Amino acid sequence: MPEEFEEFEENEFEEYDEEDDKDEGQYLTFSVENESYGLEIIYVTEIIGIQRITEVPELPEYVKGIINLRGKIIPVMDIRLRFEKPFREYDEKTCIVVVEIQDISVGIIVDAVSEVITIRDEEIVPPPDLDDGYSQKYMKGIGKVGDEVKLLLDCDRLVNEDEIQDLN
Amino acid sequence: MSIRMVPLGPTLHKMNRIIRDVSKKLNKEISLKIIGEDTEVDKNIIEKIGDPLMHLVRNSADHGIETAEVRILQGKPGTGTVTLEAKNAGGEVLILIKDDGKGLNKEAIMKKAMENGLGGEELAEMTDQEIFNLIFLPGFSTKEAVTEFSGRGVGMDVVAKNIESVGGKILVDSIEGKGTVITLKIPLTLAIMEGMNIKVGKSCYTLPIMSIKESFIPKPDEIFRGPDNNEMIMIRGQCYPILRLHECYQVKTEVTKIEEGILIMLEGDTRTFCLFADELMGEQEVVVKALPKYVSRMKKIDGLAGCTLLGDGNISLILDVDGLNSRNSKIN
Numbered sequence: 001m002p003e004e005f006e007e008f009e010e011n012e013f014e015e016y017d018e019e020d021d022k023d024e025g026q027y028l029t030f031s032v033e034n035e036s037y038g039l040e041i042i043y044v045t046e047i048i049g050i051q052r053i054t055e056v057p058e059l060p061e062y063v064k065g066i067i068n069l070r071g072k073i074i075p076v077m078d079i080r081l082r083f084e085k086p087f088r089e090y091d092e093k094t095c096i097v098v099v100e101i102q103d104i105s106v107g108i109i110v111d112a113v114s115e116v117i118t119i120r121d122e123e124i125v126p127p128p129d130l131d132d133g134y135s136q137k138y139m140k141g142i143g144k145v146g147d148e149v150k151l152l153l154d155c156d157r158l159v160n161e162d163e164i165q166d167l168n
Numbered sequence: 169m170s171i172r173m174v175p176l177g178p179t180l181h182k183m184n185r186i187i188r189d190v191s192k193k194l195n196k197e198i199s200l201k202i203i204g205e206d207t208e209v210d211k212n213i214i215e216k217i218g219d220p221l222m223h224l225v226r227n228s229a230d231h232g233i234e235t236a237e238v239r240i241l242q243g244k245p246g247t248g249t250v251t252l253e254a255k256n257a258g259g260e261v262l263i264l265i266k267d268d269g270k271g272l273n274k275e276a277i278m279k280k281a282m283e284n285g286l287g288g289e290e291l292a293e294m295t296d297q298e299i300f301n302l303i304f305l306p307g308f309s310t311k312e313a314v315t316e317f318s319g320r321g322v323g324m325d326v327v328a329k330n331i332e333s334v335g336g337k338i339l340v341d342s343i344e345g346k347g348t349v350i351t352l353k354i355p356l357t358l359a360i361m362e363g364m365n366i367k368v369g370k371s372c373y374t375l376p377i378m379s380i381k382e383s384f385i386p387k388p389d390e391i392f393r394g395p396d397n398n399e400m401i402m403i404r405g406q407c408y409p410i411l412r413l414h415e416c417y418q419v420k421t422e423v424t425k426i427e428e429g430i431l432i433m434l435e436g437d438t439r440t441f442c443l444f445a446d447e448l449m450g451e452q453e454v455v456v457k458a459l460p461k462y463v464s465r466m467k468k469i470d471g472l473a474g475c476t477l478l479g480d481g482n483i484s485l486i487l488d489v490d491g492l493n494s495r496n497s498k499i500n
Contacts, residue, residue, distance in 0.1 A: 054483040057417030075462045
């Protein structure tokens with residue numbers, strides 16, 4: 001899969017005479033509530049439909065539990081609860097985006113997956129400085145695609161910075 | 169996984185000394201043969217089988233092998249041989265302790281069994297193998313004279329217990345006059361365990377079979393509460409605390425009345441308590457998997473030892489009795 005994308009993008013860029021772009025500029029976009037979010041595609045290993053989640057006691061509310069992904073057991077977090085949005089019942093559009101960072105696989109439950117898009121660095125602006133928003137720190141930037149904005153998430157922080165949250 | 173695996177060689181070679189000691193003391197000529205010394209076993213298991221192995225080798229040398237004169241009279245070579253053989257067989261490791269001595273005396277075992285109150289008919293129905301397995305019962309020795317090395321009737325039952333504690337099995341086979349083979353079947357790793365699956369709400373949990381003493385459906389009037397509102401039950405004059413799994417882990421379930429569920433009595437290192445669950449689902453051998461790193465890093469959850477995959481693809485959480493125990497005492 002990734003190779004196909006790469007090839008396709010490279011050809012396209014050749015036409016536009018752009019410097020060659022790798023996976024870095026590619027984002028998987030998904031929607032949560034009314035917003036559209038983006039995750040760097042290099043971290044995404046697969047997208048699966050919602051499946052039976054085994055609850056694990058004593059974890060923060062946003063960690064819904066663990067799932068069996070072809071024999072591998074991975075935790076899943078609900079991005080809505082993570083960003084303190086109201087819980088929504090899962091439906092057929094609900095997806096689990098499996099991301100892998102530093103050998104840690106985590107499933108992220110999102111409302112719906114949209115598409116893979118390329119956003120060039122110059123189209124990404126840093127998020128405005130707000131000190132009150134706690135979800136702000138998981139944002140890497142805001143990408144402009146046409147007249148839409150995509151909130152680009154920092155995957156590494158999303159997965160690796162829970163302990164600090166838990167202490168609070 | 170592979171880092172935990174240790175070859176059996178050093179453990180097997182320790183037996184050389186036992187053989188030498190016995191042969192010197194008892195004036196027998198015995199040689200030890202070791203086969204398959206690079207067979208690997210989980211480190212924890214090696215620690216547990218060292219002593220049983222030593223006992224079995226000593227037994228073979230002392231009870232099994234005859235003195236040189238007797239051997240030559242019977243047309244055997246004067247030097248007896250004890251063979252230690254280790255090999256892999258599927259998910260298990262087999263350790264065979266073979267000797268070419270006199271073998272087990274079936275008649276003597278049967279006689280001893282009858283003295284200990286076993287009926288003649290029962291014995292008649294038993295296969296040779298079953299009769300030989302009687303030697304693993306406590307207090308069972310057919311040896312008339314107690315020597316420095318063996319014959320006290322303790323030992324074999326301890327050996328069997330030790331082997332069972334690592335989830336292994338012990339088998340004896342013997343031909344009179346030809347020798348005895350004792351086979352230890354040992355799991356490759358402790359990562360596989362016998363579990364009892366229980367259900368609470370929609371979740372499934374697995375308890376290690378070894379910790380379960382009994383399970384029963386309580387009557388509501390058997391339950392009473394202490395001043396701190398903790399539930400207790402009186403069973404055969406002993407009082408045990410009750411730990412409700414659904415309360416402890418905040419699991420949603422419709423079974424909250426004590427008579428609708430089941431109590432499972434669990435024996436921990438420090439004390440025995442009763443766990444309340446919705447129902448028992450059955451016994452199964454499970455492969456222990458660690459909880460994902462993401463979860464274990466976040467928090468150490470008391471009472472959870474890991475998880476396992478069930479046949480239908482669902483995940484069951486493996487409970488750790490001592491962890492639950494410490495939770496329970498904290499609540500109290």
